[in-house]
Amino acid sequence: MPAFKEIVTKAVIGKGKKQFTDNLSLQVTNSPNTILGCWVINHNFSGSFSNGTVTINGSYDVNIWYSYDNDTKTEVLKDTKNYTETINVQGNSDTENEEVIIRSLSGPSCSKAEINGSVINCTIDKTLGIELVGDTKVRINTLDEVDDWEEIMDSDATIDEKIDEEVNEDYLDNPTE
Numbered sequence: 001m002p003a004f005k006e007i008v009t010k011a012v013i014g015k016g017k018k019q020f021t022d023n024l025s026l027q028v029t030n031s032p033n034t035i036l037g038c039w040v041i042n043h044n045f046s047g048s049f050s051n052g053t054v055t056i057n058g059s060y061d062v063n064i065w066y067s068y069d070n071d072t073k074t075e076v077l078k079d080t081k082n083y084t085e086t087i088n089v090q091g092n093s094d095t096e097n098e099e100v101i102i103r104s105l106s107g108p109s110c111s112k113a114e115i116n117g118s119v120i121n122c123t124i125d126k127t128l129g130i131e132l133v134g135d136t137k138v139r140i141n142t143l144d145e146v147d148d149w150e151e152i153m154d155s156d157a158t159i160d161e162k163i164d165e166e167v168n169e170d171y172l173d174n175p176t177e
Helices: 159-168
Strands: 004-027 030-052 053-068 073-090 099-118 119-143
Touching: 004 053, 004 073, 004 099, 030 099, 030 119, 053 099, 053 119, 073 119
Parallel strands: none
Antiparallel strands: 004 119, 030 053, 053 073, 099 119
C-alpha cells in the first residue's frame, strides 16, 4: 500500500515573460539632421503582486546623439522615461504573501529612431521575466510504508540477571579473588 509524505516548501508558483514596447516622441531644441546613436541606460524596476496581477514600476534614461546645423554640430538629448506595466500571472496560491522576482531578460534598447521635424520618434523594446515565489505543499509517494521511528526497547531482564551474577560486590574488600 503506497504511503505519502507531505512537504511544505517555498517554490516558484507562477512564472512568465513578456515583451514591452514604448514609443517615445522627444522634442529637441535644434532641428536634427542625422541620428548618430541611441543608448538606453540606468534601467531600474520593482514589482508587487495583488489579486493575481503583478505591477511593475520602473524607469530608464534615453540618450540620443544627433547632428544638426547641416551635420556640423552634435548634441545629446537626455530624457528619463518612467513606466508602469501590469501583467496577469497564473499561479496556484490563494494568499498575497508571494515574493515577486522580476528580471530584465532583455534590457531596454532602441530598435528604431526617426527624425520628424524637431521631434525624434524612437521605439524602445524590453523583455521582463516574472516569478512568484510562495509556500506550496508537495506530496511524495514513498512506495513502501516505512516507519521513520526507531523503536526503543526496554532493558532485557535476562541481561540484567547475568550482569548481577557476574558482578563481584566484594571486589573492593578482597581484590585478590
